[in-house]
Amino acid sequence: MADDYRRQGFELERRIFELDIKCSSLRAEKQDDDYLQNASAILDKLKSYYRQGGESSNLSKLLQDYTQVILDITFYEENKLVDQEFPEDCSPFKIQQLLQDLTEPEVLAGRLAPAQEVQSVLGLELLECLYWRRGALLYMYCHTLHQRKQWIKKNKDTFLKCIQEGVRYLMRMLQVRNSVKLNDGVVLHDTATAGFLSEGIFSDTHLLTMMYIGEMCFWAVKYEDCSADTMDRKEDRLQFRDIGTQILNKYVLACEGPLQGQGWNTENAKEILSILQ
Known part of the structure; x- marks a missing residue:
């Protein structure tokens, strides 16, 4: 057991000090960024x-702090890409790098605590956030590419691959928390809340995720028939039309039902549904 703790501590410690170097470099660009300041404060505590001489006996807490640093640093880097409107020359490489960084906490949790489920090590909220951030990054990238018609004509397959990857991440985000089973001894006096939980809607972010999935599925349906992919590769693709229809119907029912008057607009969702159905 002691050897395991030393091995875990060494690997995590190495990554923490590597992140500290990266964070210091980014803070040289923008010293007053709130997310970089928060990441730096957590890194100081971990270092x-x-x-x-601390050991990794509380591995879960150490990995959660490490994950928060990853989330803060990558958020700063994502914002730079968005502000620059995803430059064509460097964005593909930077996006893959960010996706890899946001995947690493899961990989580390699985490797350093193989006897535990990743969600029990990192916690539901952090795991949801890791999927959300990857999916939202690809959504923003695809939203920008969708407006570059000439680029899409030359890169349809790349565009569709980004959409598929993004939809998969966002669907995983919605599945992190198992939907509450209303017949499993759960007593909910608010029927609206009960309905949300039974559909796996736990926050505004879950609703936004549904809208993102719907839009991405619409873009995929619009362009996938024009793709030069072979039939074998097309068979591996998600059923965008079915997924988009199912998710957006739930979104509309929630926004026009219990959430009516709360600022959620359904016009775009309904327009997409009229095309997908």
Whole structure:
């Protein structure tokens, strides 16, 4: 057991000090960024812990802090890409790098705590956030590419691959929390809340995720028939029309039902549904 803790501590410690170097470099660009400041503060705490001889006996807490650093640093980097409107020359490489960074906490949790489920190590909220951030990044990228008609004509397959990957991440985000089974001894006096939970809607972010999925499925349906992919590769694709229809119907029912008057617009969702159905 002691050897396991030392091995876990060494690998995590190495990654923490690597992140600290990266964070310091980014703070040289923008010292007053709130997310980089938060990441730096957590890193200082983690470095102090290891310098004082701490062991990885509380691996879950260490990985959660590490994950928060990843989320903060990558958020700063994502915002730079969005502000620059995803430059064509460097965006593909930077996006793949960000996706890899946002995948690493799951990989580390699986490797360093193989006897536990990843969601029990990182916690539901952080795991949801990791999927949300990857899916939302690809949504924003595809939203920008969708407006570059000439680029899409030359790169349809790349565009569709980004959409598929993004939809998969967002669907995983919606599946992190198992929908509450209303017949499993759960007593909910608010029927609207009960309805949301039974459909897996736990927050505004879940609703926004549904709208993102619907839009991406619409873009895919619009362009996939024009793709030069072979039939074998097309068979591996998601059923965008079915997924988009199912998700947007839930979105509309929620926004025009219990959430009516709360600022959620359904016009775009209904327009997409009229095309998908």
